[in-house]
Amino acid sequence: MKLHVRLLEKWMEIPECAPEAAARSQLRHTLDDIGLEVKSVEVTPEKGVVFTIETLANRGDHLYVLGVARELAARTLAQIKLPTLAAKLSDRKASIPVRRITEKCPRYALLEMSLPAEMPLRNDVAAFVDEPGKHPSIVDILNYVQMEFGQPMHAFDADKIDGEIIIDLATKTEEIEALDGKTYKVPEGSILIRDRKKVVAVAGVIGCANSMVTASTRKVYVEAAVFDPTSVRITARAMGIGTDASHAFERGVDPEGIHIALKRLVTLAEGSAGSIPGAESAHALGVTYLEANVPEKRKVNVTLNHLRRELNMPRLEEVEIVARLKHLGYSVEATTVGKDRDFSLSIPSWRLWDCRSREDIVEDVARSVSLNRMRTELPALDYDAPAKNPIETVFQRVRAAVLGNGFFEVITKGFYSAADVALLESLHRGVSAQHIALKNSLEQSNSHMKATNILHATKLLAINRKRGVRAPKVFEFCRIFSKPAELPSDEPKERDALDYNYERDVLCLASAGRWSDVEWRKGESLEEYARLFKGAIAAIVKSLGCEFSVGKSENKFLHPGMQASIKMGRSVVGYFGVIHPTIREACDLKDDAFYAEFDLRLVYKLMSQVEAPAVSDLPPISRDLTLKIDLKEQAGRVLRILNELNLDSVTEASIIDDFRKQEEGFRRVTYRVTFQRADRTLKHEEVDAAMATLLDTLKSKHSIEMMM
Amino acid sequence: MSTELSQAHIAELAERFQRQLGEIQRPEDVELLRRDLLGKEGTVKELFKKLRDVPAEEKPAMAELLNQLKERVESELDAKDQSFKTKALQKQLDEQYLDFSLPEAGSGLGAIHPVTIVEERITEILRPFGFENVMGPEIETDYYCFDSLNIPKHHPARDMQDTFYTETGHVLRTHTTSVQARMLQHRSLFENGKLPLKIASLGRVYRNETEDASHQSMFHQYELVWVEEGLTLSHLMGLITHILKELYGKRRKVRFVPKFYPYTEPSIGPQIDCSVCRGDGCGACGGAGWVTVGGAGMIHRNVLLEFKFDPEKVSGFAFGLGTSRLAGQLYNFPHLRSVYENDLRVLKEIV
Structure with missing residues (x-):
């Protein structure tokens, strides 16, 4: 959200914010401190200081100046001075009927308004809208009012509306041409605004070109409404569009804000016209209201002691709490209950969407008081340390063996591409069916979850060889994924360690080039290298307290004649060997390379404590x-x-x-x-x-x- | 040699020994001379045999002379032998040389990844508080990743976490908070709601993003959760301050700003003063002087209720740290992507 500091200054006394030091100003610090984090600062002679604020996803009321002013006022206890509003809109109804057929529009107002031939923007409006004059003035004023009061509004050219306005749900996918000139498909179930013949707006998202206001428009119907946040969100997502209006409606607009916004609109429109001596004024000709299922006003109770305890501020005064809550818009009724004080708080209309429980009140008080005024407290220590998890336990045991053999830990991605899957399928028919595909990946290289780490390991060896590393030796504790023939149930159940439906934890090792990076003489033969690699595997198994041996292995991704299974005791827990030449070449690795993979679930089950062996000092x-x-x-x-x-x-x-x-x-x-x-x-x-x-x-x- | 033993005879032998000793050039000749004189049939041994023919009154004096000769021969031969050994050793020492400036052989020492280093540091910091590191699936259901955490479908909060969807109808976990949901459910279903619950969940998380230097589709998080009676926001802030001061140093400043996370309320964002400008404001921190290092808050009552814990009786807090970002900060990686480059030239520098 763009916050114009000059606009805010018109409404209230604000903390210091000199343009030359805006980035480090007291105002910026205060905004950060109340949860309106300033992400960037822009200073121009025309607009002064403009902060870009990262607003909270649940707070629609932070999207406009009045909302920001309330939060600031709760901190500084300054008074907010609202701008001038028209005393009255009109006693008449709009000249066309308005029918509300869906309940997803709790409140709807249609203001009929005449526009003069000339209506230049007032300077105090033009100063804050983007590209003033690009659109008809009435559109700029509508946008400006949303900036001030948060109520999105839309103007239809009255001459292009046929007979009536109907707020309805789409019964089928509708295709519309929107104000931005693009064509969109609007999904079934979306809230639509129609006249007798056509769709004229997608409620809460965007208007249609067929009823667009132009420079020649002399009469408009201005819509100000409350639409169901979820419905607007679903529609906007399906259309692939995000507008200021949809952003606001998705977070919930103030149900009581419609009147104020319309009055402000009329004030500014009339004032604009009136800025030309003798010119005709814009006029409100009639207004029609419909409402039902408006969010109910709620109350929340919280006690003084609860607030003091939660904030760890035992001396926080009731008067301060009440003052801050009132600045936030709460009505407060305080009663004495025993030795405590109970606050019954009426939630302000603009907070009906997000404020529901006493935790919200704690949050509001903490925010207005400042989290950084709170006294922090360290919870109690507990020296009864719990056992380590399986991966930690295995890592701790094999650490010396792995690092001592010169292996470096790496972290590779959890997925790879369809081309990678095809490569594996060429070596192991049927393996592609075991892969889990991702339906919506933005990157082609992330289309499938990896079922083996051999590809990432080989690519990593290749790239490091190209970087000039002579002895790349890597290891990784990672997770691989596969799809069983029958999909398992997601129902909760007690599980063993490392027992997942689609996942397996593995320890992988891979190396290529030569064994030692620091040795400059002749490299090892393949046989010598194989024994060194095997030595590292053996050291890992032995550090887990088990007898190491090898057996036959038929892994399709390794060289068929150069591989073996890894045994801990009598059980196979993995495999190792020379990476298949097809994989090596596909990954652009010139050297023979070795790869090993341990199944950590099996390793964890088989590992044992190393016991001191019986020692004889008699001659062997x-x-x-x-x-x-x-x-x-x-x-x-x-x-x-x-x-x-x-x-x-x-x-x-x-x-x-x-x-x-x-x-x-x-x-x-x-x-x-x-x-x-x-x-x-x-x-x-x-x-x-x-x-x-x-x-x-x-x-x-x-x-x-x-x-x- | 005369068959009689006399003082002159002994003196002559001593003189001859002295001459022969002086003529020795090789170490093996020392042993030859020793055998000639002191061996079983050596000259000195032979003279001792002749003592029996010496008159009784002369025998003591003659025996003493012989013993003196024997001791002198032994001593001087030993000295000669030692002198050869000393010279030989000196020669060896003078000639032998090893150039230890040449490169060492062997594997060298490997190293663990910066992300793991950070995880281990945090685990060590948390150990005195009794946190258990727990694991969970990375292919998750909507329920554990979102619904149970108070993030209903179509809530704007889901925009914060662009999600991968699998063909099996699952999601890739977007945060380690899913493990919190699973652990709360496990305690509720299988352990009769046992408290306190103190867990740390750490590991890989996934976001469906277009990758660039600052955005990765997989990165690491570290989250801790504590549920018990009587926990308050100030406990959470106290623990976070402790962790951050241990991680970044006691002199670093810590502050908290309000945040929104659907699964916590109140929600807070811990920040430390910028390591580059130390709070003055610079490009690295967007001029704020502060850098957000994670997200935290009191566990939302809806989450507690979902797993049958009574929010009127128990409370809990959660704190999540981006371990990838932390590793980047601690080891000066220029971008998040650099943390996952797996450039062994760089990782070797961290050993």
Whole structure:
């Protein structure tokens, strides 16, 4: 809302606001402090200081000068001096009938008015309207009155109105040509103003070109009304239009303001004409009122002690409270109830739309007194700290593993484009059906919720490689979305942690380039890099207190031969591997890149407290054995078999070498098995016997042979 | 060598030892000479064997001479050996050099995102008050996002939050206040209305906006909610002041201006003095000298009633902070968009 300080000055004594220091003036500070936040300040020689104010969405009465003046007066306790109003409109009714068929128009007035051939704008009006003279003077005056009193009004050229005015609801979609020259479709159910043959205005939104006032208009019907806020809003939204009138009606106009606005209109119109000596005056010829279902006047009760307690101002005087409330327009009846004082407050007509409860009164008093006069108080401390949530808990546990391996946290968007979905569909048939589409996204890149984070991760690696980062390594705790075949119920129910209908929390890691950004020598081979990446995954799983191993994986978005599942204990909680070349190329990433994804719901269920292991200080004995492993066999599977044989005294098995001769169709993988007991030193003969059993088991049960 | 043991014999041996010691050039020759003299069949050992042939009255003196010789040989050989070792060490020290100015190897240390840093700081500030960080769905129903929060369909307040609608008939949450609604409902339905309710809900929120430097379709919020008997606006303002002073520093000024949010009443907007002009007014703060850092208020009675809490008996407050904006302010990102650029060159600077 544009607030002309010169206009406000005509109505009341205002705090200091010198044009040269308007931005830091007392007036600006006071406006901010009462909730009329000044967003910008404009100073011109013609108009003086004009503040652009961000008004509150529930306060229609803040959209005009009188409303602002009331709020200021409640703070400064200054008196408001209203401008001159015509003593009387007319005793006659308008010459055409007015019929109100819908209840969505609680009050309607039609003023019939004659206009002289010449009606220049008064200077005190012209000073405040935009582009004075562009429109017929009567239109400028109507706009000016709305600026002063908040009542939107509309003028029809009387000669273009056929027979009567009907306030009705559209029974079908209507197409109209509006005053702005554009054609709009007005939805069924909208409030329309018609004459006998045509629609002449969309109530509360905009008038039609067919009844527009022009310079040659000599008689007008001026409409001043109260329309249902919700109805106006629905219509304006459907038409895709927002006008000063619709803005005001959507927030609710003062039902008692119609008379005042019309009287002010007549005063200014007559005065304008009268500014030319001997010229004919504008005249009110007749006025017709209709009303029904006007919002009822309400009362709200609040006590002095309640106000003092809520504001934490035990010494706030009753006289001050009452004075401020009266300046805001409340009628106050105070009675004594025990040791307290009860205020019965009649809500002013312009607040019937938003003021309903005693909290509104607390707010009004706090606003007029100033929030910053209140004594603040810190609530009680509570050292019984609640448990951390699942994501916090997991993050805390894996933090050292992730950061220690050089990964940087990133935050990517929750959605991607239809082209991204098509790319994923090309690799995984049917996956597009699992995506959740957004119906109204303004950005093409935000058309679908992401079902995997691999695309964002790959794009991020690519862009950072282009920025010159040699070792981009990123991680993200994020949420991915998918649509189940059958849509679940939205009914409230008790849920487990991280249990949502359409969403899954995941931890993703991705990296490309080289492992270390600070190492300047030759980069790692793909195999070396894979082991480093796996090392980071293993560190994460181990920091969650679980045994780490890998299994087979068939993720369609990873390289089919270079991926594995992530296991915590025996359960698969995610996957990792080399990003599929199709995705890599689509994202313009030149290097091979790695990606891992943990399902955090599973991780949270499986994670456990790390317990201190049993430690032996007796000497261990190790034996190495080289086994024949197929080229596409996971050496880790055999390792898991070794670890799960549960042979007495075996404490650990590990892989210490992986070798392939060019001409051989298999690999030679060397494992080291360590034997140790906590109660006594083992003998070599015992270890030899155990190894014989181990080899026998491998051969007989798993067909794995030792290389000789 | 004579088969007899005499003082002259011992003196001659001592003289010969001194000569041989002086001729040693290599450290291994020290051990060779030690073996020749002090080994099992060494010269000195042999002389000790001959003591038995020495007359009894001469034997003590001769034994003492021999012992003196042995100690001298041992001592001087040790000294010679040590001198070689010292020289060798000095040579090694003189020759060896590592240039530690060359780049280090290894992964280096990663870092968490500025938004997470801010979230963790606020969580730490709130911990003594007993707030529990809770999570909620990002694909929400109209009910939790709007209707239950006193934002009926077609209310102008919905303009404040341009909403994404999904094909499943849901919305993307426009604020973390939806978690407040869910928690109030959960307490009401499944926990017999247990109070106090002290939660912090934080995370991603979505607005259907045309993106530019200052407008993002996804950003982060941090909201806290406290419902209990006896809470007042002054408690809310006290807690906000505490949080902001902890976050921005004790010297920063805090003030409150009236605001409107459909789910709170009264509603307030906490502001801090502008970090650029410190309250004098500048371009960064639109000349106001103050910057709004969030929204807050007493939970609206309609919201309490919706979840079966009696507003005549209990009250509550809520305070929401834009963590993305806060991160931008704390780390001097020029725009909101920069916070989500994920430029690792920048994030490394924050480690």
